Amino acid sequence: MRRIVGAVFQSLDGVMQAPGGTTEDPTGGFDQGGWQFKFPDPAADETMGPLLDGEYDLLLGRRTYDIFAAFWPYVEGDEAPVGRAFDRAGKYVLTHGDQPLEWENSHRLTSIDDVAALKASDGPELRIWGSSTIYPGLLKAGLLDRLVLMTYPLTLGKGKRLFGDGTPPGALKMVDHTVTPAGTVVATYEPAGPIPATAPHQPSPATSDREAERQRKMQDGNW
Template identity: 75%
Template sequence: MRRITGAAFLSLDGVMQAPGGPSEDYTGGFDEGGWLFRFGDDGIFETIGSLFAGEYDLLLGRRTYDIFAAYWPYVEGDGAEMGRAFTRAGKHVLTRGDESLEWENSHRLGGIDDVAALKQSDGPDLIIQGSSTIYPGLLAAGLIDRLTLMTFPVTLGRGKRLFGDGTPARILRMVDHKVTPRGTVIATYEPRGAIPTEGSFPEPSISARETERQRKMQGGGW
């Protein structure tokens, strides 16, 4: 069985859009593309190197696939080796569309059930890059084994976020962490299941003011 690891670059306010360059993804008017390289340091690049050091396949959403397919097969210079590695790797694309996947070693996944079947198959472990829209469904289905989140000391204000609409309520356990010289927190988590529905809570207030507050909240006027 394969393991699935999500690895994401995040701002403090949870934005993960276009860390790699100004033209990567400026949809929604996002104008801070390339922010990773303004704050990156050796600690970040060591983590990236370790993540891709062994054999792996990629699990991607369609838009991230399009970004990668238009860049990595053609990159020269320092990025050429990574481009060749990504081309060799299997690229499993979770998409509802029927557009062709022309980059070699690319495979279509029509839904979460297909990801579950892929996870049960033989082959390298899977690494998610980018692909913010696929996280809620994968988390809800219990398909993600690890999350490595690299949180940079910057707020970006707007942009696509890792934990968007549909993210389930879940407990995660931190299994590793470090802080880079420039203050990026690299933390790795493993899902631990649903949040308990029972707990020990303080007794609610029975004051008239609290009763009025509850009335307003229930009526949508608070």
Template identity: 60%
Template sequence: MIGAAFVSLDGVMQAPGGPDEDRSGSFDLGGWLFPYFDEAGGRRIDALFSAPFDLLLGRRTYDIFAAYWPFVEGEDAGLGARFDRAAKYVVTRGAQPLAWENSHRLTSLDALAEVKRGEGPDLIIQGSSTLYPQLLTAGLIDRLILMTFPVVLGAGKRLFGDGTPPRSMRMVEHEVTPRGVVVATYEPDGAVEPGDFGAGLAPSPAELERRARIAAGTW
């Protein structure tokens, strides 16, 4: 399972493609990706979707995709056709219709894990910020491809929101595009292993006083 996401420097992934993509939470900076997108970024996306794939989507991302990709024309029509052919697995407990062809409802992570154990192509996650904490907790993400854009948004849905578990990641590939987009690929690398640069050194009197204030709740 591959998570592929567009994110800002402060981790926001909401509505990268256009102003009306997702205005929930009064988010008014939709389309923030556009000024930084270049040919190098386009090649990375083409490479991601060049091999057979299925899609994993949260319900809201599914609604966004289903209202756009089946109807897209021009230079993106080819990708739209690939999305049409791919199986779309939608994680939702709702009963709303999933009218886009080849769409499948998943009501639990156990059902998703069963799909992942099958013999189909890679599952690629698009959008769907609410899924990442759950998928990391369940150990279902095998690879994470982040395209980090040089912009700070200050608010919006974040890739690693509430409930994200601590995890170490290992970078296996990276590239910086001409417009400053950092494309980095990560794989899970176990638990977080904290260290201490001051290990073996006796704390100073000032440090002991600081710790006392922390304990007293006055720091």
């Protein structure tokens, strides 16, 4: 069985859209593309080393796949080794569309059930970059093994978020963390099951007539 590990660059308000460049992903009118490089953090960059080393395959959403396929096979200079590693890796793309996947070693997945079957197969670790839309389904199906969040000290206000629509309630356990001198929080989490059950909620006794009225309005849906 394979492990599935996600790595995410995000802002303090949870936006993960287009950290790498102004033209990376402007969908939804996002105009802060390339924000990560406006806040350079060498210590945070060093934490990425283990996520780019060794043998692995990639699990990607369609937009991230398109971004990577147009960049990494052609990159030169210091980033060329990453490009070669991504070329070698299997690229598993979770998509409802039927557009061709022309990057070498690319494979189409059409459902979370396909991801579950892939996870159950033999092979190297599956690593996710970007791909915000696939996280809710992975969490709901219990398929995500580890999540590395690199949270930069800025807010972006709008944009795609890691925990978007469809994210289920659940607990996460922090297994590692560091704070860089520049203020980036690098935290590693593993799913820790459902949120613990509690006794049925009982309204607190009203401490004043005003509080009693407020509680009445809440019960009536008028607060």
